[in-house]
Every structure is written in C-alpha cells, then in structure tokens.
Amino acid sequence: MPSKRPYGLPSLKALAAFDAAARTLNFRAAADELNVTPAAISHQVKALEADLGTSLFHRHRRGVTLTDRGTALSEALQLGFGHIGQTVTTLRQTAGDRPLTVQCSTAFSALWLTPHLARFWSEHPETRVNQHVTDGRATDAKADLLIDYGTDPIEGARTRVLFQDRIRALAAPSLITQIERPEDIAALPLIHLDAEANRWTTWDEWFKALGATRAPEPGALVNSYAIALQLAQSGHGVVLGWHHLTQPLVDEGKLVPLGTYEIPAPRPFRVHLMPSAPDSAAVLFNWLIATGNAQV
Numbered sequence: 001m002p003s004k005r006p007y008g009l010p011s012l013k014a015l016a017a018f019d020a021a022a023r024t025l026n027f028r029a030a031a032d033e034l035n036v037t038p039a040a041i042s043h044q045v046k047a048l049e050a051d052l053g054t055s056l057f058h059r060h061r062r063g064v065t066l067t068d069r070g071t072a073l074s075e076a077l078q079l080g081f082g083h084i085g086q087t088v089t090t091l092r093q094t095a096g097d098r099p100l101t102v103q104c105s106t107a108f109s110a111l112w113l114t115p116h117l118a119r120f121w122s123e124h125p126e127t128r129v130n131q132h133v134t135d136g137r138a139t140d141a142k143a144d145l146l147i148d149y150g151t152d153p154i155e156g157a158r159t160r161v162l163f164q165d166r167i168r169a170l171a172a173p174s175l176i177t178q179i180e181r182p183e184d185i186a187a188l189p190l191i192h193l194d195a196e197a198n199r200w201t202t203w204d205e206w207f208k209a210l211g212a213t214r215a216p217e218p219g220a221l222v223n224s225y226a227i228a229l230q231l232a233q234s235g236h237g238v239v240l241g242w243h244h245l246t247q248p249l250v251d252e253g254k255l256v257p258l259g260t261y262e263i264p265a266p267r268p269f270r271v272h273l274m275p276s277a278p279d280s281a282a283v284l285f286n287w288l289i290a291t292g293n294a295q296v
Helices: 012-024 027-034 038-052 068-092 106-123 182-186 203-210 225-233 243-251 281-293
Strands: 057-060 063-066 100-104 129-133 145-149 158-163 166-171 191-193 220-222 239-242 256-264 269-273
Touching (some): 012 068, 027 038, 063 068, 068 129, 068 225, 106 243, 145 281, 158 281, 166 243, 182 203, 191 225, 191 239, 220 225, 269 281
Parallel strands (some): 100 129, 100 145
Antiparallel strands (some): 145 269, 158 269, 166 239
C-alpha cells in the first residue's frame, strides 16, 4: 500500500514546478530550469491550484503574475527550500570542504545574485555556494557573506561597496500616464516599503531629492521588496526601482519608468565578508565586488 504524503502536502513535483514558475513568472523559463516542457509546468501548476482550491497566478496574454495567495505560497516555499538546502548542505559537509553561504534579501537574490552566480560557478566550479534568503533583520550565524542595502556596519566583518545605484519610479504599462513633474507621480497610488533587513530608500527621500513640493500619497505598505515589485507588475501602484535590480523587468516590458526622473541611491549595496568565513570565501567576496563595480 503506497504511503501518504505527510500532512496532506501537495507533491514535491508540483511545488517545484510552481516555485520555478513563481520565481521566473514565465512557464517556459521554469520549464528550461527544470528540464521539462512548458506544458508539464502548466499541468503541475493547474493540478496544484485544483488541490489547493485557489488560483495562484493571474494569466495574461503577455505572461503571468502571482495572485496574493500565490505570493504567500512562493514566500513560504523560498523559506522552506532554504531550510531544506541548509540541512542537505550540513549532511554533505566534510571537514575542510563545505560550501559558502551568502545571505541577502529575496529580491536581491532573484534579481541580481542568482543570475550572476551562474557565471561564478562557470569560472570557479570547485566552489559550492548556497544562499540564505531572508527579508528579516537577523543575520544567519553560518553566513560567510552578507549583501545588504544601507544597514549598519557589522562588527569584525570586512565590508566593501558592491555597487552604487540609481532609483526611478516604475509602474505597470497599464498605469502609464502623462508625467510633467515629480508632483504628478506623487498623486498616483504608491507602494511603500518597510523591511527590517534593509533601510530601503523611501518615497519621502526620493521626492525630497528631486525638490518636489507635494508630499507623496499614502498607499500600500509591504515588508518585502519582492512583493512590492510583484504588486507593481500587477498594476496596483508605483514602486521605486533600483536600476541594477529592476532593469530586466523594464527590458521585458513588465515595468515602465514614469518620466525621466531618477536620483542617485543615497546608500550603496554592500557586501560583508564575515569574520567566521573560511579563506575560500575571499575568492567569492572579491569576485562579487569586481562584478558589481563593473556595472555601468
């Protein structure tokens, strides 16, 4: 007699298909990642939605976006898979041969770190790198490197600037309107961010730097930049976009700049080499710095 899945959980195959689709917001990209067909991804996602009794994606002609419940499940899976990865890493560890762990926010992992790590692995196949993805304040005691935006220095860590950035206002194409001055943006529904892990630049700071005379309107408040970007793509409001993180979304037409207004980011993204990190972490530390500084 086949054993039942614990706690009534959906199949791992369905969850993995959803996770890949949620991170990429593209069934074909998810299929390429899992080495299956787009139809297989669609079938697994639909089976998962039927199992849960709720829609996880909004389906549009140009692609898909997560529903609120889909976002919640995606966030839970990121945490769950992160814990699984840490446990598997611990089981695989041997003395003197352990992978490096990089801690960063959900959005930074998806939009910057993960795409760049593919090139690091091709150049340094002998080095294994895990990610500890969190939008909370606590630093993982086992993290070898920490990447953040605008947080306080970490005692004992070696810290360098990863890159300086620029910040502009972004919205879904459906929200595009005539923008003649910054105050026109202030009158739109704005998505505000209040996250513990990073001191993200606020709308107040952004408008003040542009010399705007009108205070920004209150709007949606979220504690994750990844969720803020998802809401913006769904047409729920305007979000502040860090150029190096959001340019791929702009290139794909999922978000569009509102006017030509932008400011230099008041704080840089930085990478910290933790005092407990092994000597091998310096290779990744220096590589990240060189990669970040090479961006225009």
